Amino acid sequence: MNWVRRTVAVVAIVATAAVITMFTIGFGSDNVFLHQYFANPALGVFLVLLLLIVVFMMLMPVQDETTQFRRSRFRTIQVVVTFLALIVWLFTFGLGVWDYKPTVIQHSADGTRAAATFDVGPSKHLHVLVGKGLSARDAGDVGLICGASVIVKFDSDTLMSVETDFGNYKINLDPVTGAPIDHMPATCGS
Secondary structure (H helix, E strand, C coil), rough: CCHHHHHHHHHHHHHHHHHHHHHHHHCCEEHHHHHHHHHHHHHHHHHHHHHHHHEEEHHHCCCCCCHHHHHHHHHHHHHHHHHHHHHHHHHHHHHHHHCCCCCEECCCCCEEEEEHHHHHHHHCEEEEEEHHHHEEEEEEEEEEEECCCEEEEEEECEEEEECCEEEEEEEEEECCCCCEECCCCCCCCC
């Protein structure tokens, strides 16, 4: 086995370990960055299977199909399973099953807290984000946004005013964690 094959295999093994780690951490994380990019298990499974194909192609090449038929069958099964994982990922991507794309609409005066909207199916929810940059985390769901518009104003670090087409709300936030103590109604009523 030449050094190019070994190098590619080692890089693919390290990349596989990194993908497994990032998707495992991201799936259950309240960190906005990790959850946004590494919480889709269908994508994680597809990437791991794809990288494993590269690893096995580099470390165990099929040189003679008649004597190494098990290796050839294993490779075929790998490709088919990876293709099925691709189809599942494309299907879930198209449906937006694991979409997590915050749209920040207002920051607190000190910039450590933010109000963000999230599309959850056909509806929008208001969340509180705490922290800045890569350390920002989702502190919690304030509730369903009713109507076409929402205006949020931070009165302080522990109080948020929310105006929607269906009413105005004062949302108290936990002083330590930033989690919403109060919530908007669960349904839209007139």
